[in-house]
Amino acid sequence: MKDLRRYEKYEKYEPLQMIAMLIALAALGVTLKIPDFSAALPFAMLPATVCAGVSAYFHSRLPKSKKCSPFSRCHPMSFFIVVLLGNVLAFLELAIKLRQG
Secondary structure, eight states, X not given: OHHHHTTXXXXXXXXXXXXXXXXXXXXXHHHHHOGGGGGTHHHHHHHHHHHHHHHHHHHHHSOGGGSOOSSOOSOTHHHHHHHHHHHHHHHHHHHHHHHHO
């Protein structure tokens, strides 16, 4: 019992992953509706990147017997990589625009 209790904080990876998805969708939705917001997109995606990274870390700390859940069967690392690459590309695009303009 005591051994399982130390993993309770790591079981919060799914809500963090969902929060990261919601932040990313909200930022992308605002960018689609307001084109001038694209300059702030990399900064708006930072919280999503952090949440996805913490979610992947928490998932990796769980023992193998606790990694399966009814809501998410896949490892959140793939989502973190996608969000991280998207954020890096958004920062590169912003840097290129600032350099040109």
